[in-house]
Amino acid sequence: MKYEFGRIEKKWQEIWEQKKVYAAVTGSDRPKFYGLIEFPYPSGEGLHVGHPRPYTAMDIVTRYKRMQGYNVLFPIGFDAFGLPTENYAIKNKIHPAVVTKRNIARFTDQLKMLGYGFDWDRVVDTTQPEYYHWTQWIFLKLYEKGLAYKATMPVNWCTSCKCVLANEEVVNGVCERCHSEVVRKEKSQWMLKITEYAQRLIDDLDGLDYIERVKIQQKNWIGRSVGAEIDFDTTAGDKIKVFTTRPDTLFGATYMVMSPEHALVAAWADRLENLDEIRAYQEAAARKSDFERTELAKDKTGVELKGVRAVNPVTGEEIPIFISDYVLATYGTGAIMAVPGHDTRDWEFARAFGLPIVEVVAGGDIEKEAFTDCETGTMVNSGFLDGMSVETAKKTITQWLTEKGIGTEKVNYKLRDWVFSRQRYWGEPIPMVYCDKCGWVPLPESELPLLLPEVENYETTDNGESPLDRMTDWVETTCPHCGGHARRETDTMPQWAGSSWYFLRYMDPHNDKELASKEALEYWSPVDWYNGGMEHTTLHLLYSRFWHKFLYDIGVVPTCEPYKKRTSHGMILGEDGQKMSKSRGNVINPNDVVNEFGADTLRLYIMFIGDFEKAAPWSTNAVKGCKRFLDRIWNLAENRIGGDGGYSAVHEKLVHRTIRKVGEDIENMKFNTAIAAMMSLVNAFYETKPNRAEIRTLLTLLSPFAPHIAEELWEIQGFEGLACQAQWPEYDEAKTVDADREIAVQVGGKLKTTVTVPADCDDATAIAAATSDEKIRRLMEGKQLVRTIVVKNKLVNLILK
């Protein structure tokens, strides 16, 4: 009989679907396990070979858990709002909803082709009104609690997408999606106060089972730093507030710098003697894109504000004030005290402008470079701080400033509030109206979902407004508050909105009363294991943690963190070791692989390819090797011998070891070595034919990895029920160990030979066995044995003199 993968894969996919073997049951008594993968964006290109890596991994984990008796929730959905679909729609004059529907159908076929055990009754689609109803509802709640606000501020504007971007979406000064130039633009935007959660987003990481690099990257992104805020008096009467992490160096502050956008510059217009020069600098700074700004980072530029001076609160000296674009408007207070002796940037600026550099921490050579070390230095030229360590000086000066009312301790974060509006059509409408009398007014919950209207033209307007802006009938409305004239918000939500809570909807996807029932949320929360890409660490993963914490605070969800465990997979590279891309021509289409080798082979290969967390290049030859392995299993089933009892004496030990190894490896995401262990078992079965019990165990172990072939052989062998519903086999630790051990014999730490000894034998027996070996005896001739080291069941090391 031939292994017709095409036929059997289709056959079992239909049977599984019909029998609903992957249905999750809310409220079941069995322990629950919620395994989650990042739902795909249904692009026009269809599934990429990168997708099956995390999907197959979690499919294996959840199948394994199911076989262990867990009530498993393993859902799938589509994150379908977004720019590529909209752009495709514009180009081809098709409604994005139609494009989305088509793409989702294609993705669904491909996912089913790979035999994933998703609960297809729980599919979510973020573009459906039944879904975005609740995305909008969460927004209203955020607004109600003061966490959504409208603000006019400089935002990142992608010149190609004609759309604002969140900070997280700007990579190296260009748009994360289209790589076009990003410029700063003043715009009125909806903002979400993620900064309010900064500390909790850091603190709560401690209790989570996330891979370490994810935690580190999130912490770095949030960027907490502790210091002080200090007020400097000025000759204009206003105070300049600065933030510093080095209040200990206050005596060395010889000038001040404000960002070019700082409000005091405008306030002082009348007093400034060189206003033209200042204005010119401000304009030049505003014109620079983020990219240019970082490019030009080497040389410090700036202009002194002539006519106003600041006063150093500890030295009493008048010091000059500059504006320079090395000071960012959006961090801290937008102004700094410059301590050129002990800050690299201030040092460079001081050198460029010939400003005095004073040493206040001894230990370096400030003639050559700024001395920034906080560990070793001693305070000098600092009045009452002299002789103190930096740490002590920090505490002392902060206390002093607080007592005098000049400053206070202060924590700052790099994280900024989340720019939440997009000037685009294909997104969730923001359920707010602007009333001339009442200002911004939220829609009442009863009016949700606010449907996305049909428009004729999806393009952004020339003045950078959303296409919805042209929909006069839709835009013009009445104020829910006073009934007067009002206009709807025409911006839509960003791509990240729908994905910030989708894992909750899976728990109760058809609920039309609330985002999910209390019962379902209590039963399934939190997600037990979430696997996804590193690229989402500071985007989706952070955003969804923020939303979840908010929902926890208002009593909607029962846990303060959404995901208990987070892991991440490496990329699949092309055969040339380069990132797969159409232009390189190294793209592998999963459909081709499935047609040629079958879904089981693809699944197996993609897990065997290498360390799950690392990038790995594709190898068609190695795919063939996996197909060969399945062929060998297929042939094996015809070559087994009878005997329904237990395992045979020849295989027992290896079978027990393999059960242990495969189970442990699945839990630790070491799928490659789990497969290697099964290969070894099959190799042993080729040496000595397996019996029925051994075949049964092999098929059970194989089932999570290659479910179709396992199921078919299961049926052929006449085992009861379905392979995918079989119980995971038990192993007996006692049966995994040998009666005898082959241990290493070393002389002076160098391996000379091996000897066989009884397992767990005492040291004397091991030494006796080693020293009676012919070869070792020869080496010992004429030498004196000065020391022996014995490691039980491993080795004997003889030290000779």
Added chain:
RNA sequence: GCCGGUGUGAUGGAAUUGGUAGACGUAGUGGACUCAAAAUCCACCGCUGGCGACAGCGUGCCGGUUCGAGUCCGGCCACCGGCACCA
């Protein structure tokens, strides 16, 4: 510049966390089967020397700790990812 990570045969990668380096797969070589090829099955497969038993070397480089180091410590080099004038 700062923060993470990686470096092992021709090749993808293993190695119980300080204890027999190279499991498993790919490629390669030899053999069986075949008129032949493919497929399949069996064997070999780190480098150097030797007919050989065997000896020496070997986990990016240099040093150290240890009876013993791919694994730990110090100093380099290379590559990958993230952040980047964050005061």
